[in-house]
Amino acid sequence: MDLLTPELGLFVWTLLAFLIVFVILRKFAWKPILKALHERETGIADSIAAAERVKKEMGAMQAENERIMMEARAERAQLLKEAKETRDSIINKAKEETKAITDKMVADAQQQIQQQKMAALTEVKNEIGKLAVEVAEKVIRKQLSTADSQNDYAKMLADEISMN
Amino acid sequence: MSLRRLFSFIVLTFALLSAPVFTYAQHEENHESASVAEGETAHAAHGEEKKGGFNASEVIFGHIGDSHYWHFFDVNDHPVSLSLPVIIYHPEKGLEVFSASKFHHGHESYNGYHLEHGMKEKIVSEDGAKIIDFSITKNVVSMIISVVLLLVIMLNVAKKYKKNGTMVAPTGFQNALEPVLTFVRDEVAKPNLGKKYMRYMPLLLTVFFFIWINNLLGLLPGGANFTGNIAVTACLAIVSFLVMIFSGNKHFWGHLFNPPGVPLGVKFLLVPIEIISLFIKPIALMIRLFANILAGHIVILSVISMIFIFAGLSKVAGWGFVPVSMAFTIFMFFLELLVAAIQAFIFTNLTAVFIGQAVEEGHDHDHVHEEYHAHNPETGQDYNVSKQEIIA
Numbered sequence: 001m002d003l004l005t006p007e008l009g010l011f012v013w014t015l016l017a018f019l020i021v022f023v024i025l026r027k028f029a030w031k032p033i034l035k036a037l038h039e040r041e042t043g044i045a046d047s048i049a050a051a052e053r054v055k056k057e058m059g060a061m062q063a064e065n066e067r068i069m070m071e072a073r074a075e076r077a078q079l080l081k082e083a084k085e086t087r088d089s090i091i092n093k094a095k096e097e098t099k100a101i102t103d104k105m106v107a108d109a110q111q112q113i114q115q116q117k118m119a120a121l122t123e124v125k126n127e128i129g130k131l132a133v134e135v136a137e138k139v140i141r142k143q144l145s146t147a148d149s150q151n152d153y154a155k156m157l158a159d160e161i162s163m164n
Numbered sequence: 165m166s167l168r169r170l171f172s173f174i175v176l177t178f179a180l181l182s183a184p185v186f187t188y189a190q191h192e193e194n195h196e197s198a199s200v201a202e203g204e205t206a207h208a209a210h211g212e213e214k215k216g217g218f219n220a221s222e223v224i225f226g227h228i229g230d231s232h233y234w235h236f237f238d239v240n241d242h243p244v245s246l247s248l249p250v251i252i253y254h255p256e257k258g259l260e261v262f263s264a265s266k267f268h269h270g271h272e273s274y275n276g277y278h279l280e281h282g283m284k285e286k287i288v289s290e291d292g293a294k295i296i297d298f299s300i301t302k303n304v305v306s307m308i309i310s311v312v313l314l315l316v317i318m319l320n321v322a323k324k325y326k327k328n329g330t331m332v333a334p335t336g337f338q339n340a341l342e343p344v345l346t347f348v349r350d351e352v353a354k355p356n357l358g359k360k361y362m363r364y365m366p367l368l369l370t371v372f373f374f375i376w377i378n379n380l381l382g383l384l385p386g387g388a389n390f391t392g393n394i395a396v397t398a399c400l401a402i403v404s405f406l407v408m409i410f411s412g413n414k415h416f417w418g419h420l421f422n423p424p425g426v427p428l429g430v431k432f433l434l435v436p437i438e439i440i441s442l443f444i445k446p447i448a449l450m451i452r453l454f455a456n457i458l459a460g461h462i463v464i465l466s467v468i469s470m471i472f473i474f475a476g477l478s479k480v481a482g483w484g485f486v487p488v489s490m491a492f493t494i495f496m497f498f499l500e501l502l503v504a505a506i507q508a509f510i511f512t513n514l515t516a517v518f519i520g521q522a523v524e525e526g527h528d529h530d531h532v533h534e535e536y537h538a539h540n541p542e543t544g545q546d547y548n549v550s551k552q553e554i555i556a
Contacts, residue, residue: 003229003283003458006395009251009298010230014399017311018374025373026366029318033345034365036325043331 218476220469228389228461229284231302232264236386243269248305251298252277254289264299303396306388310377317341318373348372352513356520364519367407371400372512379457379504383497391507392457397450404515405446412522445518449511456507460500467492 144150226235235245247265254260260275270279273290280286289295300308317337324338334342353361353368378391390396418424420438423431471489475482 004394006393006398007230008296008395010301010303010393010395011399012298013300013304014307014396015403017307018370018399018403021311021314021374022367022370024315025318025370029322030366030369032322033318033325034349034362036330037342037346037349039330 218469218472220466220473223469224462224465225283226285227465228392228458230388230393231285232267232279232287232299233269234302234305234386234388245269248302249300250287251300252287252289253296253298255293255295302388303390303393306381306390307378307396310374310381310390313381314373314377344372345369348512352509352516356513356516357523358520358525360523364407364411364516367403368512368516371404371515372508375400375453375511376505376508379508380501382457382461383500383504389458389461391453392461394450394454397454400453400511401446401450404449404511404518407515408445408518408522411519413525415525416522445514449514453507453511456503460496460503464493464496464500467496 144153232248232250233243233245234248235243237244247263250260250262250264250266252260257276262274264279266272266274267277267279270281270285272278276290277287277295278290280288287295287297287299318341321338321341324335328334333339348369349361349365352372353365357364375391378396381387382390382392420442421435423434423438426434467489471482471485474485
């Protein structure tokens, strides 16, 4: 039974030591350690939440990027198409204009040619008329150079008139 | 949670059941060894004429009891030991301080005091006065060493936390301790104490590490049997008891002295039981730690002593028993390493459970009450704990 009777001395020393250890550790060890642990845990939880949020945002951003890319691609295709169309239309227009101009030039040339031809023909006709009149004058002059011939001619003319 | 409770309960039950078995076996052992060493009662420490005799019970009880010397070993029947300071309070002569070497290992008296060797080493005043012995005994020295170790370790770890900041991964000793700290917080404090757990964390951590480090130091060869001393466990139990009493709320005291919903006749029966159970709690804490550590020390020492007992019979038997004894001792050391941590945990956990009951709020209670009613409609709240106590 000796073992079961506590000694007062050891009891007092133990109590003293325990209380001292408790007070010192509470102030200088447990409180800072528990605080640090708590802070770290909340920090980690926050970081995880933040990472999750960032991941979500990144996902959203990626979707947005994808969308923008798609739009850009569509726009590019549209632009290309339009450019092609514009080019074609410009070429066509140019072709048409060129044709119109050439046509006009051809028409003008033909008209000029015609005019000049007509002018040349008129001149030739006039020349021929003049020559004929001159020839006739000369012939007549020769025939009517004597008085008898003139009388004969007058008489013939008068006959012709009286016959009428 | 209930699984874990169950597990700790089973461990506890085994520990408590095995302790008396071991101590019982040890008593048998002692009787045998006593008969073996019959006629050769003198002990080596006394330096008397003695060859080949070995008194196991004296060796064992010499170790597990407290002492005013730190005895290491004997060389040629002369003890090699450290004499520790003796501090005595005499009701008439007052306080006296001197070295235990003055007693010359109990052979001489000094200043009217002499050393008495019973089951325990005791200083007795020759004038018959009732003196109080505040000596720095072996246990006190061991405790001081452990306290210094504890302070150095914990303050260094705390410094590391401060230095590294909070978001740096723990390293070294800090890393080793952190799981233990979080274990005490998450498995002991939070489930038992609820929202108010932070208030009791310093106490629980101090109790846990104080018991653990002392259990471990006690396992070192030549170490003291500090936590296997009833004065120590009584002190720790009283601390937990006082904390429990002073943190008890109105709800707790109300249920203790005037359990609601109980017929008047039953109240007369129930209230004394409740009050007794209140005091049984710290007593159970005290006995449990004391018995477990004491039993472990006794078993290890007696297994080693068996070598010398057999050697007393014949040299061959002594050497022959060495492997058996060593194997069993090694096994026991591993077991005791486990027990050192488990007992620290159980003490802390039960302290948390008791405080948790004292600070429990009313609305939680209804649910708990129903649960216990399933087992026993009469005892109510304390049933779960008192079951452990019954076994203890």
